[in-house]
Amino acid sequence: MFKLKIIYFLVIYTLRGTFRQRKVLERFQQRKWQRFRKKILSHSPFYRELAQQKADLADFPMMNKATFMANFDQINTLGIQREEAMQLALKAEVERDFSPELKGATVGLSTGTSGTRGLFLVSATERAQWTAMVLRRVVPIQFFKRQKVAFFLRANSNLYSSVQSASLEFRFFDIFQPIEKLLVALADFQPHILAAQPSILSAIAEAQLAGSVNIQPHLLISFAEVLNDADKQFIQKTFAVPLREVYQCTEGFLAVTCAHGTLHLNEDIAIFEKKYLDETRFIPIITDFTRSSQPIVRYELNDVLVEKKEPCPCGSCFTALERIEGREDDILVFPGAGGEMIRVFPDLICRVIARCAEDFRAYRLRQVGALELQLELESEDFQAVSSTISTALHRFLQEKGISGLSIQSIQGIAREAGAKLRRVERKIVSN
């Protein structure tokens, strides 16, 4: 049944083709929204009444992770209680067995920096839809001959590991395992397609260069973390094969790069409202038509996206992105001279650092009260490299009206196994 569903959705998505005109897309989205409102929201106690009275999306309340979790019991359409779902998810996490289901849905757990733990429910149909969508968008048609796909994941639901068919074999690699062990398993598997977060792709590329692993994938897929230019170039140089980016979070499969390397929002599966921070930067607010067990309606994400102004040569009218800038949580905030708060986007910091120094492998800048610069070096001269970067950062921040800051440099990056490596992060220290 599951495989049939995947094929069914794959046919639908393939027939749908490319949307080239914004007007056509908007009409399509409206049709989808109305259907979603009548068919799905009517089963959600939280939305039922509103869905009967109002037709306009704008009349529905905004959501964020905190309000979404607070209303978990009422929002989901399966009558699942937050407590029982949390118990199941925590148990799966501890036992590393993500197969148990609750009323036909698997339960996944997302941990954020903002403190609220997110719970998400995924039914078999949604899983099939997700799989078909990824295959259709990311894996080119000619790749459909018996492909082995290596998927590196942090603890998650069995959403990904369940895909196995005559033409595709997915293997799940648990990133909480030591990297040496993963490399042995990877060499043994010899994947055609390698899908992992950028920090893992980088680590595998480093191992490939060092000769400690030898694989020949045809295609690389990067997801879960933001792929920065330096990592992208390093990974591509090492493997010399196409690298596709999937922008995805627990709330859904949001964007993917086209053949021209442009990241496009998946506007045929969701409506993206945009909360602008300036002319091009925005925070997406999504309404996802593909989620039926746990409706996502006007849900404000935590990411800052940068819109691309010129149309993409691929012809798709889906919003093109210049880049994903990172989480809103990671915008650095400094007091200005007049007591006002000055916000600095992480991406700008990354560019300052990339411009001024070359002799380092990785860095991380954290704002934990003072600024803390962690550096992993290729050269021996930690003092010189760190002071070059500190000077450049001081100059850059001064131009923004921020002065009198101290930057503390630390050799080596404190990494937690399985955790995302964020280049620039802001940690709120609470007492």
Ligand SMILES: [Zn+2]
């Ligand atoms: Zn494009």
